[in-house]
Amino acid sequence: MSLSIFGFQALWSPYLIGVLVFITGLYFLVTTKWRKDFKVNEPLKKEEAIYFLLAMVTIYIIKGSPLDLMAHIMFTVHMVQMAVLLLLVPIFIIKGIPWWLWKVAIEAPVVKPLFKVLTLPVVAVLVFIGLFSFYHLPSVLDYIKLNETLHGTYTFVLFISAVLMYWPLIQKMPDREQMKPLYKLGYIIANAVLITPACALIIFAPEPMYATYTSGDAWLQAMELCVPASTLSGLSLSGPELFTDMKAVEDQQLGGVIMKILQEIIFGVLLATIFTRWYRSEQKDPDKITADALKAHQEKWESEHQHQL
Template identity: 30%
Template sequence: MPFCGTPIDGSLWSSWNIPLLAVVLAIGVWYWATWRRWRASGGTGDRSAGVGRKVSFYSGLTLFYLVAASPVDYIGHMYLFSVHMTAMALEYMVVPPLVLLGLPEWMVRSWMQVRGIERLIRVLSRPLFALITLNLLFTAYHFPSVFDFLMSHGSLAVWVHLVMMIAAFINWLPVIQPFAGVKRLSELQKIIYLFADAVLLTPACAFIIFSGGPLYVTYDAMPRLIPSLSIYVDQQLGGIIMKLTQEAAYIGAIVYIFVQWTRKEKERDRQDKKGQLVFFPVDKDGFHGANTW
């Protein structure tokens, strides 16, 4: 079947990862059942917030499967570097915050009771560790020799991507922290953290975009799905997509944090006004009315 002028074999249409689909469906069922049990046990809360969490979680889960276990993944590994980078950008910059936002504190409370988990989460959510881990792995992964080696060893690449996915969730933990009892950053600290995160990824993207020529031998031997798109332009496009996706995700997160921060401050001001003394005017007998807090 032709695709942009280049034949694609049947591998494209057989590249849907069914075992991973089973895992994703199992996670989705667990999430739905956990909400159902919580409601049945008398759980209370803002229903609109619950709907928002569910939409966020299932959106993240669906997006993960579409970019990691569909023909998108096959095309990215076999034909187009830009598609590969698009999948990575969505998988590491968009999926983790969506999933973490979908996890209410009560849902993960039991996890913290497992021996060693709370200590592990405290270590993983330290900003410096979370910042360095993903950005270091991402930079190392895109060294030409490392990239070409991993792309030629598919089973090893799967494990590397799994490690990077875990690192992506760790990278978002200081910003979206559903675990009770773990130290949390202030809104200002979260904004500074995201800014630093964006800066640390810039050198790797700049290296890919401004290399002056193709970096990866992997795509030299592959047929061009889009003849008018050269290997180098495809490479540049991939670097640009990665950087723009990161910027969009982080700017979105900063806006969300700022809005929540503003709401907190308004609520705090409202509570402060309630707590102020209210003096009633002097009555006809010359006494003040009752003061109230």
Template identity: 25%
Template structure:
């Protein structure tokens, strides 16, 4: 039994694929009808790339592999929350905010800052709680809780990355404020990574993904872990890799947002 059997056994998420195709079609139609304008030619490319990456990460059979160990899971989660949102935000058409007076304009600016900082703080708290072993096991046992929880994290991630990835953000955040936001983002997301890194220095946490009930939520019963991943990680090493992977991919997301703003404006 090999990884090919997993890819055949697991169904592709066709409804999600259709939804993403509709987004691309809508984007094209609005552009043809001149209902939206793009800042650069790279924006449509970034849109398609971000949607393809999202589908491969969430909707393809490859997503099942992330449930075999912490490091694979953290890489998947980090791509979904730290790479895809800034790419998608940067691919979005230019939005125009019109205000009738300066007072309303000031209120909007204050609200945008409060909204993004609040989203960052809430995301960090929920993301930290999600990776506590007890909370993770509980969430994975109940899809009615797990799916809304992950969707909420994904929505918060867009607000969290908006000040750094959106061209419109310069109205509300100057360069100094953006640097502070980057520092704040790195600091408050650190605890979620440190759960795994600190645990790796001790005896390691119980591995919730290897729980028989939880694993069968995403993996066919006929597929064994060693059939898909022909090597096994020591629990401590696995958790160490998971923590450092999150730190690294988050750093890549920050660099990516800065690069896109500099070279795609």
């Protein structure tokens, strides 16, 4: 059966287009015409603009195109959507927003203490993995997908937690300490390890776990998240099996596998990038690095020696 039966609004989300265009326009106004209204500011870099536009386009593709509709029909597509939204888009957002705008946002009186705690590496990882794993518990996902407000709120909170998780790894604020390359490598590996149990639960489940992808009534109610109720009421549908030949358990297992593969690819690229930059920085001036290391060691020895005297 063709997806066209759900109508233009469900397929292409024109309201989301309007929201993203508005946000993009506001972004360019703030970072160009209005930037001088900020005490600290810099000209918008081409790289930042590209990353931000990539974020907006990617968000529309995964949340506004027919891909979003398919995510309510096939669990596999849902997991692709989750992987891109939570593991790729936050990178674009962090890199796309100029540091001086981030400074204004994260140093606001209410935000500053919370942001400081939630971006501690251990806290950031545990919060993100916890929210992601909790969301994919069968009873939780089925319950959330039956309430539009709750689903939107939880998805937004989960996305913010993904941004906070990436912050210690990617942020380049000039007045903040950067995580050392070795720690970054460990941080990425820890993320990859901790997200594995949630994926394993989905991959190795012998039976379909989610009613919103198997039960006709629950599925139709969940479809109201992206299809107007008036459109659904005029259709005679029994369940997602009308749109796919894949068995529910196979769809579920494939979704878990794809989520893990996409996560490994994205994290693998990050690992390779960080390691390459680290290696190149170490090779730029080995004599200076050695001299600095010897100087630091000598200062430490002299300090300890004086303390003993």
